[in-house]
Amino acid sequence: MCRIMSSLLLMITTLLYSACTPQAEDLTLVQQGRSGYVIVLPEQATKAESRAAGIFQDYVQRISGAKLPVIPESQYKAQPAVFIGNTSHTAGPPSIKSEGYFAGVKDKQLFIRGGSGQGVVYGVYYTLQTYMGCRKDDAGPAQVPTAKDIRLKGPISDLREPAFQYRETYYPPSMDAEYLAWHGLHRFEDLWGLWGHSFFKLVPPDTYFKDHPEYYSLVNGKRQPLQLCLSNENVYALTVAWFKKAIAANPDAMYWSIAPQDGGGACTCDLCKKTDAEEGGPQGSLIRFVNRVAGQFPQQHFTTLAYGYTAKAPLKTKPAANVFIMLSTIDAFRQEPLAQTASAAGFRKNLQGWEATTGNLFIWDYTTQFTNYLNPFPDYTNLQPNLQYFAAHHVKGVFSQGSGETYGDMAEYNSYVQACLLWQPDADLKKINNDFLTGYYGPAANVMGQYLDALSDAVKSTHSVLDIYGNPIYNTKDYLSPVLIDQYSGLLDKAEVAAANNTVFLQRIYRTRLFLEYVVLQQSRFYGFDKYGYLQPDGTVNPRWPQRVQKFVAACKTAGVQELSEGGLSPDAYAQEWQAIFSRKWIKSLAQGASVTLVNPYTPEYTPKKERTLTDGLTGGNDFSYNWLFTYGKDMIATIDMGSSKTIRQVQMNFLQDARHYIFNPTQVVVETSVDGTHFTVAGTKDIPVPEEDYAVHINPYSFAVPGTAARYIRVTAKCPATLPDWRLVAGKKPSLCCDEITVE
Structure with missing residues (x-):
């Protein structure tokens, strides 16, 4: 005992x-x-x-x-x-x-x-x-x-x-050197002596094109400064000379890029064409050229882009041992993992081709909506399966491009999760999420998790499309419907209550509200006079809207928003754009709300209001996504039925010119009137010259005087250019027409 x-x-x-x-x-x-x-x-x-x-x-x-x-x-x-x-x-x-x-x-x-x-x-x-x-x-x-x-x-x-030797998540946190080191990330500015689309940095057209057009691509029988002619010996010599000087000045750089400009225009001269025929496409000329330059610098690593017309692996030539291929995922939608979504079928095939060709493969991936950085873009549940898919295919590095230096949807969350998964793609994602949410939102962590889940679940349940070049107005009937926006906002209300008086956590939740507020403001341009629009029934501006815009702009500046889209408006410019909208004189059109019949179809992904776009009382702005009837490669022939005969004196419409997106003025506009819808009389014709090279966005108005004419029907025929102008000629592309409100007075 x-x-x-x-x-x-x-x-x-x-x-x-x-x-x-x-x-x-x-x-x-x-x-x-x-x-x-x-x-x-x-x-x-x-x-x-x-x-x-x-x-x-x-x-x-x-x-x-x-x-x-x-x-x-x-x-x-x-x-x-x-x-x-x-x-x-x-x-x-x-x-x-x-x-x-x-x-x-x-x-x-x-x-x-x-x-x-x-x-x-x-x-x-x-x-x-x-x-x-x-x-x-x-x-x-x-x-x-x-x-x-x-x-x-x-x-x-x-x-x-780390699972990947090159790891970059491109969001504002990564602009901070300690953040990079804390999370084991890289930044291309620190690794590359020359980055990205580099042809014209090596052989700039401003320096050489006038005297040596043969250095540049032959397209449709004409030398044009679209890309380089990679079979030209002087282009090779100039490139080697450039790298000799640059490498000597920056010997610690790990990678050097030799890659085409963003866009088409591969050279079709006899020598380039012969190489490309042997290799299955323009990627053949590119890889042979890059290999040749890389051979002069065996101690350096060179990268090039498998993107656009160079996306496929060549049939014969393999990249040299010191050449890395950076394959882009740009054509894929993001509502499903890349391994299974139909839109990524081409990418998957290209990945397999390059995987069989080289062991030096990087991926250029995208996790934001470039046209609207603040738009909620809930690909959150796909981050892990995508990185797991890359790792399974022996990818060595990933550049995950988010909103860059400017603030975008869930920037801190995306950056944190991607950083963790770039080290360990098979990590416990639930644990990663809980760790971030608890550390970043404190007592509001659980509700913020519900907010993220609600967005992701809505994308699935409504079968939404997540397009990196999309727009919030394209999702008004699915995951960004007004009803769901109210639900998301309600969750943020609960998060604010949970955060109590902690100003740090509250500010982080307020920043999240920016994304929903941006959707509301942008969609209000689409709704116009309807519910959720910025206009009242009489055409005047909702008196709450100017103050709402001002408050949003101030919050953007506080959050670090520099631009609202890739190369787009600053918060101040966005405020000015709204001011122009508020100041726009509203004209009561005799055709407002009238039915419209089209001979040729509009492009549905860019025309969410369908035919109604031409008579909804709203005019378009510089963004072709808003209030423009988009017609691809064909004439726009629109007949408006005003319901009864009316005495009219003028017909007016606008056309958009946006060469960057292949949108041009019609070559001719014809306006006709009719009483019975069968017999039409020409009321006016305008011939429009082919534009000179100009990449600025223009809204071009056209008015037709028809004094004292009685008509029930108005037919507008806008002739689409037969081809793109020489200065914007790209294989596989056709010109488009964008027409906004047809106003009848």
């Missing part, structure tokens, strides 16, 4: 001791603001190792007030230590792949080691977040707890090696 009591007493004592003292695998780094630990560096520490030590020292001091001395390993005297870098005192695996890292505790010592590059720095930031409560979820200052004690809960033995 005594032995049993003694054993029980010993057990209780042991349990009490265990509850009051650190476990064997725990490490007490600082206690009551003091520490006996030192930071130990290798004798010949690299820049990355020294930087890592400084970061660790700084954050420990910021948390606890204790400053750990940094010493070389030769001065180490067996005291408690944090070993940073490849010291002779070590723990973990014998080697670490790529920019991976190891963080572990052994015998009460902390070890943080890295592979190549910045691996050891990544390891320090990983330790700070995972075991010491620090966070950095955006470009602002890191969140650092304050405590007199720092205890790392064990056991700790973490090896992390």
Whole structure:
């Protein structure tokens, strides 16, 4: 009995001791603001190792007030230590792949080691977040707890090696250098000596085209500064000379781009055509040219783009060992994973072709709506399966292009999740989501998760299309319907209540509201006089709308919105655009609401109001997505039935010119009138000359005087140009017409 009591007493004592003292695998780094630990560096520490030590020292001091001395390993005297870098005192695996890292505790010592590059720095930031409560979820200052004690809960033995050697998520947080290092990300400005579409940086047309048009592509029998002629020996010599000078000036650059301009216009001269016939397309000339240049610089890495007319792998020539292919996913819709969506069938085929051709494959992916950065773009549940798909096909690097330097839909969330998955595509996504939402939104985390789920679920249940070149007005009947917008807004209301008076969390929720408010404002242009529109029935502006726009613009500036679309309006310019809309004189048209019959079909994806676009009382702006009847490659022949005979004096309409999107004026406009809808009389004809080269957007009005004419029917015939002008000629493209309101007075 005594032995049993003694054993029980010993057990209780042991349990009490265990509850009051650190476990064997725990490490007490600082206690009551003091520490006996030192930071130990290798004798010949690299820049990355020294930087890592400084970061660790700084954050420990910021948390606890204790400053750990940094010493070389030769001065180490067996005291408690944090070993940073490849010291002779070590723990973990014998080697670490790529920019991976190891963080572990052994015998009460902390070890943080890295592979190549910045691996050891990544390891320090990983330790700070995972075991010491620090966070950095955006470009602002890191969140650092304050405590007199720092205890790392064990056991700790973490090896992390990245799935991709190049990892970039292109959102505003990545403009911050510490954010990049914290999350183990790259930035193309830091890795590439020359990036992206580079032909005209190598051989600029402004310098050479006038005297040497033969350096540029032969298209439709004419030399044009659209692309380079890759069979021209002088083009090759100029390119090699450019790289010799650039590489000497920037020897640390990891990659150099040799890639076509954005657009078509591949050269069709005899030599280029012969090569392309052998290789199955213009990608043949490109790869042979890039290989040839890369051969002159065997120590450098060159990249080129599999994009547009170069998307397919060549039939014969394989990329050289120092050539990397960057394949684009640009043609795919985003409501489903790339591995299964029908719109990505071409991409999947091209991926398989390149995978069989080279082991150096990068992906240029897209996770935003370029035409509307603030538009909710819930591809959130596809981020993981897409990166898993890339990894399964031996992709080495991913450039995930979001909204760039400007603020866009769920920028912080997208960046965080992508950063995690670029390291480990098979990671627990639920855990990643919970980690971010809890850290970023605090007590509102659960509701913000519901907000993200509601958007993703709505896309699925309404069979919505997520187009990177889409528009919120295209989704008024599915995931961005007014009813669903109200539901999303209600969730954000609950999130604000949960955040209570925490101004940091509230500001983050307010920024999320920007996305919904943008949808409401943009869709109000589409609804016009209808419910949810910015106009009242009498044509005057809803008096709440100007103030609503001002409030939105101010919030945009606070959130860091620089432009609302790729190369688009700044918040101030957006306000000015709205002011022009508010100031627009509304004309009561005799044809408003009249039925319209078309001979040739409109393009449905760009004309959500269908035929009604021409008589809905709303005029179009610079964006062809709003209130323009879009007709592709055919004449627009529209007959308006005003319901009864009316005395008219003028017919007016606008046509849009937007060469960038292949939208041009008609070559001729004819207006006819009729009383019975069978017999028409020509009321006016205007011939319109072919435009000179001009990529600016223009709205061109055309008026036809028909004084005192009685008519029930108005027929407008706009002749579509037979071909694109020479300066905008691209294979496979046709000219389009965009007509807005046909006003009858």
